[in-house]
Amino acid sequence: MPNEIAMEPRLARSGADVVIRIEGITKRYVMGATTVHALKGIDLLIRRNEYLAVMGPSGSGKSTLMNMLGCLDTPTSGRYEFNGQDVANMEDDELAAIRNREIGFVFQTFNLLPRSTSLQNVELPLVYAGVPASERRHRAAEALFRVGLMDRLHHKPNELSGGQRQRVAIARALVNRPSIILADEPTGNLDSQTGREIMTLFENLHEGGNTIIVVTHEEAIARHARRVVRLRDGKIESDHATAHL
Amino acid sequence: MLLVETIVMAWRSLGANKLRSALTVAGIMIGIFSVISVMTTIAALQASIETGLTYLGSNIFQLSKYPLNFSVVGDSRFKNRRNISYADYLRFSRLMGTEAGLICPKVWDNGQQAVFGGRKTNPNLELCGTNEGFTTANDFQIEDGRSLSKEDVEFSRAVCVVGQQVFQRLFPQGGAVGQTIRINERKYEVAGVFASKGGAFGSNDDNTVAIPITRFFQDFGSKNRTIYLAVEARNQLVYERTKGLAIGALRRVRGLRPEDPNDFEIYSNDSLAAAFRSIAGIIRIGAFVISTVALIAAGVGIMNIMLVSVTERTREIGIRKALGARQREIRRQFLLEALFLSLFGAFSGIVLGVAAGNVLAAWLQAQMVFPWGWSLAGILVCSAIGIGFGFYPAQKAASLDPIEALRYE
Ligand SMILES: Nc1ncnc2c1ncn2[C@@H]1O[C@H](COP(=O)(O)OP(=O)(O)OP(=O)(O)O)[C@@H](O)[C@H]1O
Ligand SMILES: [Mg+2]
Numbered sequence: 001m002p003n004e005i006a007m008e009p010r011l012a013r014s015g016a017d018v019v020i021r022i023e024g025i026t027k028r029y030v031m032g033a034t035t036v037h038a039l040k041g042i043d044l045l046i047r048r049n050e051y052l053a054v055m056g057p058s059g060s061g062k063s064t065l066m067n068m069l070g071c072l073d074t075p076t077s078g079r080y081e082f083n084g085q086d087v088a089n090m091e092d093d094e095l096a097a098i099r100n101r102e103i104g105f106v107f108q109t110f111n112l113l114p115r116s117t118s119l120q121n122v123e124l125p126l127v128y129a130g131v132p133a134s135e136r137r138h139r140a141a142e143a144l145f146r147v148g149l150m151d152r153l154h155h156k157p158n159e160l161s162g163g164q165r166q167r168v169a170i171a172r173a174l175v176n177r178p179s180i181i182l183a184d185e186p187t188g189n190l191d192s193q194t195g196r197e198i199m200t201l202f203e204n205l206h207e208g209g210n211t212i213i214v215v216t217h218e219e220a221i222a223r224h225a226r227r228v229v230r231l232r233d234g235k236i237e238s239d240h241a242t243a244h245l
Numbered sequence: 246m247l248l249v250e251t252i253v254m255a256w257r258s259l260g261a262n263k264l265r266s267a268l269t270v271a272g273i274m275i276g277i278f279s280v281i282s283v284m285t286t287i288a289a290l291q292a293s294i295e296t297g298l299t300y301l302g303s304n305i306f307q308l309s310k311y312p313l314n315f316s317v318v319g320d321s322r323f324k325n326r327r328n329i330s331y332a333d334y335l336r337f338s339r340l341m342g343t344e345a346g347l348i349c350p351k352v353w354d355n356g357q358q359a360v361f362g363g364r365k366t367n368p369n370l371e372l373c374g375t376n377e378g379f380t381t382a383n384d385f386q387i388e389d390g391r392s393l394s395k396e397d398v399e400f401s402r403a404v405c406v407v408g409q410q411v412f413q414r415l416f417p418q419g420g421a422v423g424q425t426i427r428i429n430e431r432k433y434e435v436a437g438v439f440a441s442k443g444g445a446f447g448s449n450d451d452n453t454v455a456i457p458i459t460r461f462f463q464d465f466g467s468k469n470r471t472i473y474l475a476v477e478a479r480n481q482l483v484y485e486r487t488k489g490l491a492i493g494a495l496r497r498v499r500g501l502r503p504e505d506p507n508d509f510e511i512y513s514n515d516s517l518a519a520a521f522r523s524i525a526g527i528i529r530i531g532a533f534v535i536s537t538v539a540l541i542a543a544g545v546g547i548m549n550i551m552l553v554s555v556t557e558r559t560r561e562i563g564i565r566k567a568l569g570a571r572q573r574e575i576r577r578q579f580l581l582e583a584l585f586l587s588l589f590g591a592f593s594g595i596v597l598g599v600a601a602g603n604v605l606a607a608w609l610q611a612q613m614v615f616p617w618g619w620s621l622a623g624i625l626v627c628s629a630i631g632i633g634f635g636f637y638p639a640q641k642a643a644s645l646d647p648i649e650a651l652r653y654e
Contacts, residue, residue, distance in 0.1 A: 072567055073648040092644075093571040100569020111564045111651060115261055127250050128569040172568070 018084070019180060019211055020046040020069060025078030027064050027234075038064040040234040041078070046213070048179075051206045053222040053242075054215045056231035062215045063108055063184055065231070069213065070105045070182045071095045100128050104173030106183035108215070110165050112157040118144060118168045119153045125176040143171040146201060148194070162189040170198060180211040187221055199224050251574070255581040258558070266586060269550045272543030273590020273630070277623045278598045280536035284619040285602020287525045289611040304346070304481060305382055306488055306513040308495055309473040312520070326508045328471035331462060333498050337474065340494035344487055346477035349378030350458055352470050359407070359454060361415040361426045370411065371453045372428065374461020380406075380439070382475035383450070390422035390437030393457055397436070401459035405433040409441040410451035428454065431464050449610075540626065543590065544634040551583050551638035562642050563650025576643035583635025584628060591627035595620045 027039040038061045046052060054062050067073035068080065071087060080087040082098060090098075099105070104125075112121050122140040131139070144150060147167035157165050166189045173181060181202070187195035203224060206212050214225060222228050223242060230237040259266045310326045334350045341348060351373050358368040373379065380392040388409070397404050405426070412421050421435045433456060442450040462470075474495070478487035492511060499508060512520065555562070562575060599620070603613045 067648055070567075072651070093573075096566060096569050096571045099567060105567065107567075107651075111560075111567065113561055113564055115257070124565070125568045128565070128571070128574065133249075176569075 017048040018045060019048050019082070020044065021079075021081040021084075022068070022075075023079045025065075025068065025075045025080065027061070027068070027073070028076045037234055039068075039075070042234075042236055044229070044236070044239075046211065048211055049206070049209055050211055050213075051202075051224070051226045052213045053225035053228045054213065054231065055217065055222055055228060056237070060231040061234040062231055064234075066105075066182050066184050066213070066215060070103050071098050072105075096128075100125055101176060102178055102180060104176065104178035104181045106166075106169050106173045106181070106186045108184040108188070110157075110169040112165060112168055112172075114157055117154045117156055118149060118160070118171075121157070121168055122172045122175050125172060129176055140171075140175055143175040144168070146174065147171045148197065163191065163194060166190060167194070167198070170201075174205070179209075180213070181205060182213050184215045185217070186214060187216070187218070195221070251578050251581055254578055255585055258554070259582055259585055262554075265550060266589075269543075269546050269586050270590045270593065272546045273540065273587050273627055274594040274597070276536045276539030276543050277591050277594025277627065278601070279539060280532050281595050281598025281616065281619055281623060282601040282605070283528060283532035284616045285599050285614060286605045286609075286611075287528060288614045288616050289603065289606030290521070290609060291525060292612045292614055303384075303514070304478045304484055305475055306478075306484075306491070306511055307473055307475045308491060308509050308511055310471045310509055312510045312512070323510075327499065328469070329474065329495075329509070331458070331467065331472065333495075334472050334474060336498045337491075337494050340497060341476070341491060344479075344490050346479045347378035347381060347475075348477075349376055349382035349475040351375045351379065351382075351473040351475065352458060352461055353473075354461075354465050357428050357454075359411055359415060359426050359428050361424065364415050364417075366411055366414045366452075369452060370428070371408075371449075372461075372465075373453060373455050374458040374465070375455050376458055378475070378477070379455050381477065383453075385442060385450075385453075386440040388438045388440040390435065392437055393455055398457040398459050401457055401463055403431065403433050403460055404436040404457065406437040406439060406455045407435060408439050408451040408453040410449065411454055412438045429464070540630055544587075544630040547583050547586050547631060548634040548638060550586070551579060551635055552641070554582070555579065555638050555642045558642075559645065559650045559653040562645050563647050563653065566645070566647040567651060572643040575645075576639045579639035579642050580632060580635050583639065584631035587627040587631030587635075588624065591624050595623055 022042060022044045025039055025042045026037070029036040029038060042065065054065065056062055064073070068075055071082065071090075074088070083102070087095070113124070116124075119137065119140050122143050123136050126136040126139060141150070141153060144153060144167075147170050149164060149167050149171065152160060152164060152168075155164075157168070160168065166186065170183070170186055173183070183202070186202075187198055190198060199221060202212055202214065212225075214221065216222055225242060227239070227241050229239045308329075310329055311323045331350070334348075338348050352375070354372045354374075355370070356368055357370040357372045359366045359370055375382075375393065376398045377393050377395050379385070380387060387406075390406070393404070393406055396402070405428075407415075407421065407426075415421070415426060416424070421438055423435065425432050425434050427433070439451070439453065456464075458472075474491075476487065476491050478484040488511065492507065495509060496505075496507065501508065565575060599615060602616075606613060
């Protein structure tokens with residue numbers, strides 16, 4: 001692909017292993033007379049195969065930042081480079097391709113299609129990736145197996161428990177084998193046993209070379225990560241390596 | 246993404262709102278139904294006419310006060326004309342001399358009932374007072390017995406020749422010739438039976454009973470009756486000349502001055518077909534205009550439903566975009582939904598329209614037809630309507646911002 005050839009020198013300059021580079025990112029929401037500063041200038045460099053936890057109090061801007069990293073939202077100001085490419089210059093469809101192939105996003109609110117079964121929900125990224133039907137079903141079922149939902153393939157979201165929905169959302173994020181996993185509170189609805197299983201799954205993905213960014217409130221979850229970024233009031237309060245278990 | 250996936254998705258989301266989809270489909274269906282049923286009926290009638298269900302025999306034209314029955318009966322323009330009387334007919338015959346092969350006067354009384362023994366026909370006979378030329382003039386064949394003769398007319402004999410349906414009604418065992426039937430309490434001896442001819446324009450030639458015109462005037466009176474004059478040219482070569490002479494003769498009989506227009510109509514099988522064609526043309530244009538209006542209204546309905554659907558499914562669109570759907574994939578999904586709605590309408594409208602048109606055609610005793618051209622046109626027009634009116638909603642869905650769409654409640 002010509003794109004990759006064009007990217008080559010830049011990658012070399014910024015270091016081939018940097019996947020995410022953000023500089024001075026802000027996000028403002030104007031709501032009538034009041035303006036909410038959700039992010040107030042964030043700088044962050046994330047390398048390939050990092051395992052990062054984002055922590056911070058409710059409303060500190062974690063989800064806003066994740067949406068930005070996941071190429072869903074655009075910053076009010078600042079620069080975002082994904083794999084060395086300036087996201088601001090990308091077309092809608094190029095961003096769609098990145099979301100489809102590079103990023104697996106686990107939403108805080110799951111965002112499952114209500115009228116589709118678990119299997120159909122998990123198949124969706126593969127549909128847009130152009131994977132043929134039989135392979136799609138096979139891979140979707142496999143992903144659901146990995147999150148322990150082999151017996152809930154044909155259930156719709158409203159026939160599943162909160163934790164099961166969360167696991168469908170995780171399976172959907174993994175199914176297209178993305179290199180980066182962005183998970184916004186992926187264990188928020190899970191009991192500690194299932195939560196641990198999911199964290200083991202992430203651990204395995206990390207060992208397999210994936211980059212993982214997890215938003216969490218729980219120190220126990222954050223301890224799985226190699227690096228913790230703490231947000232407060234839309235700013236980075238601290239950013240350091242953890243004493244990994 | 247494969248087309249099959251998009252089709253399945255579009256199908257599923259239409260199925261999720263069955264009533265709403267069905268109502269939208271009904272709009273398109275009505276538009277297509279109206280045009281297809283009318284076009285089917287007309288095509289069926291036309292096919293019947295042009296394959297020779299003829300009212301008149303060949304080389305025959307007819308002169309009369311009124312134009313043909315299926316156009317403008319009751320129009321005062323025709324009603325106020327003088328009737329063509331028996332005396333007019335006699336003078337006309339004299340003036341024509343030996344030019345015409347035959348001249349057949351016809352005077353009608355429709356709605357009489359024939360009785361034989363305990364049996365009756367329906368009170369819808371087409372009773373005709375006429376002469377020996379009737380069989381040829383109206384393109385009948387004799388199945389049994391004989392035609393009316395010169396002498397029957399000369400001596401006003403109480404004889405009749407009956408149509409096939411009358412025959413079957415009154416004489417299920419056969420043997421009609423020589424029997425005496427009663428019409429309006431008067432007796433007529435059956436001289437002959439016409440072979441079946443079938444019908445056209447909703448009238449039925451097999452319901453005809455022919456009696457001598459002289460007898461007709463005695464039994465049914467001559468007041469307020471007008472004669473239809475059928476004239477046969479001796480051959481195709483002299484047809485136009487004979488027609489010209491006949492027009493001149495009738496103008497003299499009616500005492501018209503050179504500057505007066507004809508106060509009578511002239512028509513033949515050809516002009517019958519032509520008259521039918523021009524009426525068919527007007528009906529077609531009418532049906533076309535009505536359908537166009539109906540289809541545009543239905544198209545607006547599709548657009549409305551699609552806009553509602555896009556708003557309702559904003560979150561779904563957001564999810565799809567978040568998972569990597571490109572603009573064209575979202576657009577195609579919604580366009581296909583609009584296209585499905587309109588094509589369902591088109592197909593059901595065609596099926597119902599062809600059925601209704603053929604039922605009507607069968608009732609008018611015309612042939613069954615399938616209007617391929619109009620059906621194809623209907624499908625194409627509906628596709629265009631689906632895509633045309635579906636485009637704006639589909640584009641709106643495709644260009645939604647993913648994060649805004651995901652936040653939509
Ligand atoms: N669409 C929006 N319009 C206006 N304000 C918004 C919008 N989205 C987020 N905010 C505001 O931005 C701030 C950060 O929100 P965000 O969702 O990033 O918080 P969070 O750190 O994820 O919190 P939590 O832990 O509760 O999920 C909040 O104060 C929120 O009210
Ligand atoms: Mg959040």
